[in-house]
Amino acid sequence: MTQYLYGSAVQGIQSFIFQTNKLKEIVGASELVEEVCKDLFVENVTDFHPYNGKSGAILNASGHIKYIFDDRTECEKLVKIFPKKVQEHAPGITFSQAVVEMTGDYEKYDKAVEELERRLKIQRNKPMRSQTLGLMGISRSRQTGLPVTDYKPIMGTYEYLDAAANAKYFDPADGKKERTYEKIRKKTIPDDEKRPLLINLDKKGGNNDWIAVIHIDGNGLGTVVEEVCKLGAEKFKKFSMDLDNAVKDSAKAAFIAVKGCFEDEKNIPIRPLILSGEDYNLICRANFAVEYVKAFLASFEDKTSFLKDYHLQRKGEDKEIDNLTACAGIAFVKSSFPFYYAYNLANGLCDFAKKQSERKASCLMFHKVQDSFTESYEEIVERELTPKEGHSWQFGPYFYKKQDGYLRIDELIEMSNQLLNKEGNAIKSHLRQWLSIMHDDINVAKQKINRVLSIVGDKTDKAKKLNKLVSTLTNAQSRKIKEKDLLVYPVYDVLALHSVTYQDTNSKG
Numbered sequence: 001m002t003q004y005l006y007g008s009a010v011q012g013i014q015s016f017i018f019q020t021n022k023l024k025e026i027v028g029a030s031e032l033v034e035e036v037c038k039d040l041f042v043e044n045v046t047d048f049h050p051y052n053g054k055s056g057a058i059l060n061a062s063g064h065i066k067y068i069f070d071d072r073t074e075c076e077k078l079v080k081i082f083p084k085k086v087q088e089h090a091p092g093i094t095f096s097q098a099v100v101e102m103t104g105d106y107e108k109y110d111k112a113v114e115e116l117e118r119r120l121k122i123q124r125n126k127p128m129r130s131q132t133l134g135l136m137g138i139s140r141s142r143q144t145g146l147p148v149t150d151y152k153p154i155m156g157t158y159e160y161l162d163a164a165a166n167a168k169y170f171d172p173a174d175g176k177k178e179r180t181y182e183k184i185r186k187k188t189i190p191d192d193e194k195r196p197l198l199i200n201l202d203k204k205g206g207n208n209d210w211i212a213v214i215h216i217d218g219n220g221l222g223t224v225v226e227e228v229c230k231l232g233a234e235k236f237k238k239f240s241m242d243l244d245n246a247v248k249d250s251a252k253a254a255f256i257a258v259k260g261c262f263e264d265e266k267n268i269p270i271r272p273l274i275l276s277g278e279d280y281n282l283i284c285r286a287n288f289a290v291e292y293v294k295a296f297l298a299s300f301e302d303k304t305s306f307l308k309d310y311h312l313q314r315k316g317e318d319k320e321i322d323n324l325t326a327c328a329g330i331a332f333v334k335s336s337f338p339f340y341y342a343y344n345l346a347n348g349l350c351d352f353a354k355k356q357s358e359r360k361a362s363c364l365m366f367h368k369v370q371d372s373f374t375e376s377y378e379e380i381v382e383r384e385l386t387p388k389e390g391h392s393w394q395f396g397p398y399f400y401k402k403q404d405g406y407l408r409i410d411e412l413i414e415m416s417n418q419l420l421n422k423e424g425n426a427i428k429s430h431l432r433q434w435l436s437i438m439h440d441d442i443n444v445a446k447q448k449i450n451r452v453l454s455i456v457g458d459k460t461d462k463a464k465k466l467n468k469l470v471s472t473l474t475n476a477q478s479r480k481i482k483e484k485d486l487l488v489y490p491v492y493d494v495l496a497l498h499s500v501t502y503q504d505t506n507s508k509g
Contacts (some may be wrong), residue, residue, distance in 0.1 A: 001103075003068050004075040007116040008082065008097035010036060010063035011124055013274070014281075014347070016093050018340040023198070023271065023283070025165055026339060030091040030273045031184065037065055040089050044082055049074040058233060059240055063276060066116070068102075068233070069146040075099060075406065091163035092146070092503045096123035110229035121358040188251040188272040188282075198271040200285065209334050210500040212289030212366075215350045216296060216328040218278030219359040220314065224321065227312045239310070246279055246303035246324075250283040257295035258288040278326065281343070286332050290366065293328045294409045297362040297400045327353040327397070330366035332500045337369060345369065348377035351399040363397035364409060368496040379485050386490065387438040393492030405477055407490060415490075418469050427452070427466060428498070433490055434474060449474045479485070 010016075010033055010476035017029040049069070050189045058066035069075035086095045098119035127262055135313060139148040151422050153159075226237045255270065262285075269285035270292075278300075283368045284292060288387060304324035312321045329349030331342045345367065352354060353365040367380065385393040398409045430452045437445040452470055473494055476487035 001070075002072075003070055003102045004063070004072060005058075005100045005102055005112045005116055006045075006067045006075055006078065006097070006373070007099070007120055008065045009120050009124070010086075011094040011096065015340070016090070019271065021109050026273060027271065029090075031095070034184065034276075036086055036090060036093070036095075037063060040085060041065055041067075041082070044085055045078060048077050057104065058237060065131065066113070066490055074443060075086065096120055098123055110226070113229050114226075121244065148316035184272055185276050188270075189255055189268070190252050193255075193268070195266065197267050197268050208286070208500065208503050209333050210286035210503075212284050212286045212331050212348045213331045213333060213339065213501075214282050214284065214289060214328060215282075215343065215346040216278075216280040216293065217350055217354070218300075219325045219327060219354060219357070219362075221278055221324065223314065224288055224307070224312060224324070225267070225291045228310060231310070237308075242306045243278060243304070243324075245302060246306070247275060247280060249303050249495055250299035251275065251280065254292045254296040258292045261285075261288040263292075278324070281346075281501070283339075287502070289330050289332070289500075290364070290409065290413060290497060293330060294400065294413075297328065297331050297409075298325055300324065301362055322387055325357075325360065325362040327357060327359075327362065328364040329353060332363060332366060332368040332496070334369075342369070345377060345380075352377060356397050357399070357403075360399075361403060362400040363403075363406075365397040366493070366497070368500055387435070388442060389441070390486060391438070391476070392481070392486045392488045393484075394476070395488045395490040395493050398493075405479065412490075412497065415473065415494045416501060417470060418465065419494070419498050420502065423466055427456075427470060428495065429471070431473060431495060431506050435492065435495075 011346055013033055017033070033067060045067070049071070056068050056177055058068065069078075078098065082097065086093060098116055100116045100119065102112045109213075109419055140146065140162075146159040150161045151158060152161065168225060169193060189197070225236075225239075228236050230347050230467055251272065270282060271284070272280070272282045274281040280296070301323050307323055308319050312322075314320070314321060327350050328432075329346040329351070331345040331349065333342045348365060349365040353363050356365075357363050367377070370384075381392070381394055387393065395407070398412045399405065399406050402408060418424055427475050430448075434445055435447055449470065453467055456466045456470060458467050473491035479486055481488075
């Protein structure tokens with residue numbers, strides 16, 4: 001029996017979602033991507049083909065679709081009409097599709113998937129005609145520079161909207177899109193929580209202006225998927241469902257872990273943006289972001305223990321895979337900071353964490369943006385985190401479980417909390433002075449910290465704890481980063497985390 005494996009993919013999801021700095025548009029864009037893979041695809045398939053969610057649909061999430069057709073004519077019809085429907089539904093999105101012919105049962109399914117991915121890569125390299133071009137004399141959106149298609153009130157103010165922005169805004173009375181919003185909420189927020197999610201960053205609550213843009217991504221999933229594909233389509237579908245449930249359960253566990261930080265508030269200061277496969281992006285208030293990520297990573301390792309049943313092995317290793325791990329990047333920015341740059345930074349931080357952990361352990365990396373602009377994370381390291389040649393403030397990543405030469409996330413949080421009291425405030429001042437001196441003269445900086453240690457003393461338990469804290473924060477660890485031997489210090493990160501967690505920037509008077 002000849003079957004046809006259809007595949008399509010949305011490219012540039014992040015650039016489409018973070019095209020503007022308005023949270024409502026960002027949320028609407030993430031929902032459009034979700035709809036393309038699910039509601040829109042099902043709607044167009046059922047026009048000429050009875051949709052089979054049990055055996056036909058292999059994957060409908062994360063900007064990717066895989067579906068098996070038994071009839072060539074029906075597959076051809078979808079290939080002809082679906083790109084146009086996608087562009088009409090989400091103007092400005094980039095979309096590619098491909099088909100692979102399969103003969104026989106699913107024993108060659110993994111080869112078909114491999115060939116499908118190869119063809120999709122080829123299609124991605126072919127330029128797609130833009131549907132958002134316009135003549136020079138046409139009015140342009142103030143946000144994106146694209147041709148205006150509508151002029152309507154948004155949150156009480158009339159705005160010029162291009163086609164993409166117009167599609168991203170939705171009327172809450174629109175039942176279809178409201179359901180999509182509810183799907184995203186149900187994936188990440190416990191069912192018994194009825195408060196509205198974060199809509200306007202100015203209304204996020206809390207005592208400071210800092211927010212966290214978070215990107216979480218699983219480690220080594222590509223290799224795992226490749227091995228699961230060899231087990232057949234049914235196993236792959238079950239794996240996809242189990243993974244989806246693991247991510248959703250982890251997001252809810254993370255929410256429960258930080259719920260106490262906003263228990264008495266009217267709105268939930270969290271806004272999930274993308275939750276597809278093991279890829280999770282969200283915005284939340286900065287003061288509980290690290291706790292949230294820590295809880296997510298812990299739950300994710302636990303919930304993906306279902307992998308034991310598959311008896312898979314990593315390439316080059318003898319032991320079986322017990323569970324998945326994940327890495328996270330957190331960009332701490334002011335609420336007015338451009339989301340696109342914040343997301344790029346969070347993504348770069350996540351990539352750095354993956355490289356340092358060799359994609360084998362769960363960890364996080366973060367950075368507090370203190371400039372009015374950002375470059376790539378590598379350029380930030382050179383410009384901001386390098387006081388002297390051979391020395392660096394780039395101490396992370398911070399691991400969920402113990403790792404030689406690194407700090408655990410729990411230890412990072414504990415050290416930040418130790419700076420809270422009166423004695424901690426005095427220590428903070430000395431540590432900031434030490435950071436400045438390190439840029440000028442390392443020997444003078446050593447004298448400074450020795451003086452601080454002598455002032456703190458070690459005669460009481462409290463003094464001993466402070467002494468240990470100062471020593472830990474200012475003692476260097478030897479580390480190789482990008483083929484460079486560096487001496488790294490955790491003090492910069494601890495002070496940054498402490499400030500975004502406890503600094504009061506909203507006090508009046």
